Amino acid sequence: MLFNYKVITKEGIEKRGQIEAATQEIAVSTLQRRDYVVVAVIPDSKKSLLEGALPFLDKVKMKDVVLMSKQASTLFEAQVSAVKTFELLGQNAESKGIQKALSQVTDDIRGGTSISGAMAKQPKVFSDFYVNMVRAGEESGKLTDTFIFLAEYLERSYALTSKTKSALVYPSFIITTFVGVMVLMLIKVIPQMASIIEESGQEIPFYTKITLALSDFFVNYGWLLGIMLVAAGLLITRMLSTEGGRSRFDIIKINLPGFGKLYRKIYLARIADNINTMLTSGIPVVRTLEIAGDVVGNTVFKDILRDAVEEVKGGNSISNAFEKHEEIPQIMVQMIKVGEETGSVGKILKTLANFYNKEVVNVVDTLIGLIEPAMIVLLGVGVGGLLMSVMIPIYNVAGGIQ
Numbered sequence: 001m002l003f004n005y006k007v008i009t010k011e012g013i014e015k016r017g018q019i020e021a022a023t024q025e026i027a028v029s030t031l032q033r034r035d036y037v038v039v040a041v042i043p044d045s046k047k048s049l050l051e052g053a054l055p056f057l058d059k060v061k062m063k064d065v066v067l068m069s070k071q072a073s074t075l076f077e078a079q080v081s082a083v084k085t086f087e088l089l090g091q092n093a094e095s096k097g098i099q100k101a102l103s104q105v106t107d108d109i110r111g112g113t114s115i116s117g118a119m120a121k122q123p124k125v126f127s128d129f130y131v132n133m134v135r136a137g138e139e140s141g142k143l144t145d146t147f148i149f150l151a152e153y154l155e156r157s158y159a160l161t162s163k164t165k166s167a168l169v170y171p172s173f174i175i176t177t178f179v180g181v182m183v184l185m186l187i188k189v190i191p192q193m194a195s196i197i198e199e200s201g202q203e204i205p206f207y208t209k210i211t212l213a214l215s216d217f218f219v220n221y222g223w224l225l226g227i228m229l230v231a232a233g234l235l236i237t238r239m240l241s242t243e244g245g246r247s248r249f250d251i252i253k254i255n256l257p258g259f260g261k262l263y264r265k266i267y268l269a270r271i272a273d274n275i276n277t278m279l280t281s282g283i284p285v286v287r288t289l290e291i292a293g294d295v296v297g298n299t300v301f302k303d304i305l306r307d308a309v310e311e312v313k314g315g316n317s318i319s320n321a322f323e324k325h326e327e328i329p330q331i332m333v334q335m336i337k338v339g340e341e342t343g344s345v346g347k348i349l350k351t352l353a354n355f356y357n358k359e360v361v362n363v364v365d366t367l368i369g370l371i372e373p374a375m376i377v378l379l380g381v382g383v384g385g386l387l388m389s390v391m392i393p394i395y396n397v398a399g400g401i402q
Contacts, residue, residue, distance in 0.1 A: 002100075003027045003043055007036035014039075019107070033111040060097040060125050062161065066154045068098055073147035083109050101125040114138060129274065129295045136281045146281055153277045157270070160357055163364050164266060170368065174375035178382060183218060185386055190215035193390040204393060211389040247299045254300060254327070262363045267301045268332065269356035275318075276349035286312055300327060318345070 003024060006016050015036070019027050027041050068089055075085040083106060090102030101122040108118035116135035119126040126134075130150065137146025194212050197204060204212075218225070239245030253263045271292055278288040286309055293305030304325045311321035319337035322328040332352055339348030 003041050005031060005041045006039040007031055008039060009037075010035050019103075030107045030111060033107075060095055060101070062154070062158050064093070064095040064098050065125060065130075066151070066158045068093060068102075069147060069154050070151040073144070073151045076144040076147050082115055098125060115143070127295055129278070129291050132283055132287065132291055133278065133281055136278070136283045140282045142281075149277055149281060153273060156273065156353075156357065160266065160269065160360055163361060164262070166364075171371045171375055174379060178375075178379045181379075181383055182386065183222075185383070186211075186215045186218045187222065190386070190390060191219060193394060197390065197393045205389075207389045208393055211386060243299075250299045254298065258367060262360065262367065263298070264327070265356050265359045265363060267296055267298050268329070269353055269360060270296055271301060271305070272332070272349045272356060273353035276346050276353055279349070280346045285318070289318070304328065 003019050004016070005019055005027065006014065009015055019030060019041075024041055024043065028038050031038050031041070071089055071092075072085060075088065080088075086102050086106045086109065090099050090106060093099045093102060101124065105115075105118040105122060108121065109115060114135075116131050116138055119134060120131045133146055133150055134143070137143040190211060194215060197208065197212075240249055254260050254267070256263070274292040274295060275288055278291060279285070283291070289305050289309045289312060293302045293309070296302055296305065304322070304327060307324070308318060308321035312318060317337070317340050319333050319340055322336065323330075323333045335348050335352055336345065339345035
């Protein structure tokens with residue numbers, strides 16, 4: 001929440017400004033830790049109302065976190081203090097959400113909170129994975145290396161996610177265009193041609209009857225179809241908000257023809273990269289698997305990692321825990337086993353992460369190569385078939401007149 005404040009500095013100068021805090025008491029406490037005499041702290045109701053109505057204004061994009069992490073690693077390498085680092089990052093961030101989060105992080109660090117502790121209070125920006133990585137860096141005294149690791153990891157993750165999304169943009173656009181063109185023709189074009197066909201009194205072909213029936217449905221009952229689609233969308237959204245619904249959807253995703261293989265490789269790449277990054281940073285194996293499960297993004301693989309946590313707690317190895325699940329390829333299990341036997345699990349996982357990242361790129365490129373011509377053919381056949389179904393009877397009428 002945003003507060004407007006009025007304070008007196010140690011030099012006796014009156015100062016006004018704004019501060020982000022969870023409550024008014026925390027805002028007052030934060031200002032007092034800066035050696036200010038607090039005169040007034042009032043909630044900024046206008047700003048809070050705007051943010052409540054338009055929550056997307058503070059939404060933090062992954063690319064903003066990637067950029068911030070790279071800048072933080074550079075500043076830490078230059079031995080800039082933590083307070084100054086996050087103060088500079090907050091002042092220069094383009095994202096409003098990043099600005100607010102880093103402003104609060106700066107205040108918390110200045111008040112004596114650890115960097116990881118301050119970040120943990122900003123879950124919209126810093127994930128559990130991010131916070132635990134920073135905590136490990138603080139404990140090991142390798143904070144600079146940790147931010148370099150984070151910057152590199154997030155950049156790889158962002159590149160992979162962007163590549164995957166780009167594969168879905170083109171077919172989505174083509175399908176939307178196709179549906180839009182077909183509906184527009186059924187509502188605007190076909191009815192005009194239908195009157196010519198019906199007035200001719202000739203025998204109407206079966207395929208033309210289907211087209212005219214579809215056109216009549218969209219003209220007279222299109223609103224009903226719209227309501228049904230909206231209701232279906234709300235129902236799906238509601239289902240996905242439940243644990244059971246998300247679980248079923250995640251199972252469908254990894255078993256989809258063509259795209260299922262892509263999703264599996266994405267999650268495997270994410271698991272290998274996450275575990276490698278955290279183990280390299282000194283995070284214990286059990287905690288590493290717990291965090292990897294929380295950030296993998298699929299309930300099927302999350303359950304696998306949860307089972308692995310219990311197995312490892314019981315004295316089993318990661319490879320043996322993974323071996324019990326068919327979703328984990330044998331090549332991954334065997335390579336991890338080799339890494340455990342040779343004491344180079346991190347190196348093996350890094351190799352696996354690179355392998356699956358390349359596999360994802362290859363699958364995406366292949367899908368794009370197949371989808372583009374298929375969508376163009378589908379669009380051409382659909383629109384052409386629709387036109388031909390009404391144009392042939394019209395040509396027959398014209399031929400009869402001659």
